[in-house]
Amino acid sequence: MTTLLTLSGVGKDYAKIDTNGGRLRLVWELLRGHAASNVFRALDGIGFEMQRGASLGVIGENGAGKSTLLKIIAGVVKPTRGSVTVNGRVGALLELGSGFHPEYTGLANIDLAAALLGLGPDEIDAKREEIIAFADLGEHIRDPIKHYSSGMVVRLGFAVATALRPDVLITDEVLAVGDESFQKKCVAWMEGYLEQGGTLLLCSHSMYHIQRLCRSALWLDHGRAHMYDSADLVAREYLAWHEQRSSKARQAALSAAGALDYQVRRVSLRACGSGPEVDPAAGFDVDAAVFSPDGRPPVLALGVVRADGTAVYGSTSEIDGAAPCGREDGSFVFRVRFQDLPLLPGHYRLRAHAMDPEGLRLFDTHEVPFVVAGTTRELGHVRLPRAWQPAAGDAAPDAVRCRVDTAGH
Amino acid sequence: MAPTPGVARHRALLRNFLRRELSVRYLGSYTGLAWALLHPLALLAVYYFVFTMVFRAGGYQGKSFLLFVAVALWPWLAAQEALQRATVSLASYAGLIRKVAFPHEIVIYASVSATLLLQFAGYLIVLVALAAFGEPVRFAGLLIAVPLWLVMALAVTGLALALAALQVYIRDIEHILMPTLMILMYLTPILYPIALVPDELRPWVVANPFAWLVDRMRDALLEGRIAFAWGDLAALAVAAAIFAGGRWVFLRLSPQFEDLI
Numbered sequence: 001m002t003t004l005l006t007l008s009g010v011g012k013d014y015a016k017i018d019t020n021g022g023r024l025r026l027v028w029e030l031l032r033g034h035a036a037s038n039v040f041r042a043l044d045g046i047g048f049e050m051q052r053g054a055s056l057g058v059i060g061e062n063g064a065g066k067s068t069l070l071k072i073i074a075g076v077v078k079p080t081r082g083s084v085t086v087n088g089r090v091g092a093l094l095e096l097g098s099g100f101h102p103e104y105t106g107l108a109n110i111d112l113a114a115a116l117l118g119l120g121p122d123e124i125d126a127k128r129e130e131i132i133a134f135a136d137l138g139e140h141i142r143d144p145i146k147h148y149s150s151g152m153v154v155r156l157g158f159a160v161a162t163a164l165r166p167d168v169l170i171t172d173e174v175l176a177v178g179d180e181s182f183q184k185k186c187v188a189w190m191e192g193y194l195e196q197g198g199t200l201l202l203c204s205h206s207m208y209h210i211q212r213l214c215r216s217a218l219w220l221d222h223g224r225a226h227m228y229d230s231a232d233l234v235a236r237e238y239l240a241w242h243e244q245r246s247s248k249a250r251q252a253a254l255s256a257a258g259a260l261d262y263q264v265r266r267v268s269l270r271a272c273g274s275g276p277e278v279d280p281a282a283g284f285d286v287d288a289a290v291f292s293p294d295g296r297p298p299v300l301a302l303g304v305v306r307a308d309g310t311a312v313y314g315s316t317s318e319i320d321g322a323a324p325c326g327r328e329d330g331s332f333v334f335r336v337r338f339q340d341l342p343l344l345p346g347h348y349r350l351r352a353h354a355m356d357p358e359g360l361r362l363f364d365t366h367e368v369p370f371v372v373a374g375t376t377r378e379l380g381h382v383r384l385p386r387a388w389q390p391a392a393g394d395a396a397p398d399a400v401r402c403r404v405d406t407a408g409h
Numbered sequence: 410m411a412p413t414p415g416v417a418r419h420r421a422l423l424r425n426f427l428r429r430e431l432s433v434r435y436l437g438s439y440t441g442l443a444w445a446l447l448h449p450l451a452l453l454a455v456y457y458f459v460f461t462m463v464f465r466a467g468g469y470q471g472k473s474f475l476l477f478v479a480v481a482l483w484p485w486l487a488a489q490e491a492l493q494r495a496t497v498s499l500a501s502y503a504g505l506i507r508k509v510a511f512p513h514e515i516v517i518y519a520s521v522s523a524t525l526l527l528q529f530a531g532y533l534i535v536l537v538a539l540a541a542f543g544e545p546v547r548f549a550g551l552l553i554a555v556p557l558w559l560v561m562a563l564a565v566t567g568l569a570l571a572l573a574a575l576q577v578y579i580r581d582i583e584h585i586l587m588p589t590l591m592i593l594m595y596l597t598p599i600l601y602p603i604a605l606v607p608d609e610l611r612p613w614v615v616a617n618p619f620a621w622l623v624d625r626m627r628d629a630l631l632e633g634r635i636a637f638a639w640g641d642l643a644a645l646a647v648a649a650a651i652f653a654g655g656r657w658v659f660l661r662l663s664p665q666f667e668d669l670i
Contacts, residue, residue: 014668015665015668015669017669020579023578023579024578024579026578026665027575027578027579027662030661030662030665031658031661031662033661036665071508071667074509074510075510076507076509076510076667077667077668078664090510092508092509092510094508094509099504099505099508099509100504101429101504101505102504103433104429111425112425112429114421115421115422115424115425116422116509116511118419118421118422119421
């Protein structure tokens, strides 16, 4: 195994320019060979190594520095600090239509891309057919790029970037644009490329693609490496973090809407068994108070989600026909017991939403985490009742007709 | 960054950009390249009308005034167009600069070369047309005129590098350039002979490098003086210094293009 890519202490500052005077000052600073003084730190202290055949996913929010990092590795941007060493040819597909001229036809753009990679027209001749076939644009290959749809541009871009078999392939969010069948084609190509020892750097918001194509992942947050581990682990943490953050934001937006709305005043969850963890058979009690601004009894919605936000179950007091008990301070108290839970062991959250008396509008959200005790090798979220049937004799034809009955009991 | 053979890599790119510059200028125009040839002739006809028929300008040192002006005016127009086009050329490559790693100076080289190549072709057409109308053009003078164009190209490229790089940061460059070039044209002895400039102002006019170029061009093409002069080497040195200075400015400023363009 050889080291193909080494980054150490890489950082990038972008000059902040708010006035025309700022532009002049920046020119003066650069001409004197100084670093710009008024800067935005887009990336800082990034360091990792990639061996030949490795695959790294880069994830993070918008503006976390993902594109800047890929641009630095592709050589488009010079890092302000640190060093980058690449021992091989980099093929970069940075965003839509990178490196294409809109007035040119698809064919002319293939030649341009080849020239940018340092290939002469004769060297590209051999590859041209392959590119045209992969892009699969039909007669459109003779039209100017400006008449292409964004998906068509990406097809051509991907075809060009991959036909040259780079040592490192850098792709930034390109899989998001193509249609379903082209996405499949791209993923299949990348898998084949990785099997043959190719090295991949993929930036995507799709954790599915990250987990499918990458062995490790780097999570960037505000220009810094937040987490660097196996792709599965990073993707899971990232999703859970997102889920948490968006529910917080939702709550903040709702509470900002004013005190005159239906509000969850209090939610508590108490395991019925012994210990803080919930024993599935014993279940748990929920005690919630919902404020009603107009004195009418509100509706309480309760839901159970996995730690990563996957919904497991939800219902409301209106569906169940349960009535709350009104109190003098304008709030209504609900008490529910959940028992004989089919939940598999693991981390969950209980969500309580305040709704209007009609059960139509959702106003407020509170969450309480809980753990279902135990260990298991089963998969999924819930345990479905089932019964394995005895095989009916040795005769194969009967066994084929045999069905597993999972309902009832 | 990638270990590719530098020179070969950039030559293919320069060729591609140059073709792009040439074709984009005439792409979508029906007259196409024919216009590139007709334009200098049309301009020459206008100058003939103005100087010979309206002003009835007399000859200068036995040469017609039209010939006297044409020999000097075309190199100036070429330099002017090259600077104006190159100054704004980076913007049309913004998509590439933001997404692909390549030496940005190649854009300037392609833009300046395209302009100067077309203008030089126009210059030759004008000289041939003038000769066809009986003007005494000394074609042997091209032995000096062609190297002079190359020296000019070197200096123009240097200026273009600096202007184009500054234009990315300061958008005013483009707007200041046009009137500045206009003023400079009248301060250069193109439409008048240096001998007519008052004595006390003449040193200032002569200090302009382009005045030297114009004078040398006229000597060669009107008088047929094609002997080498030490001044030619000095001119080459000045042009090389302008090129080096312009390229220094460009390389200092180009790492931030990707963000600002």
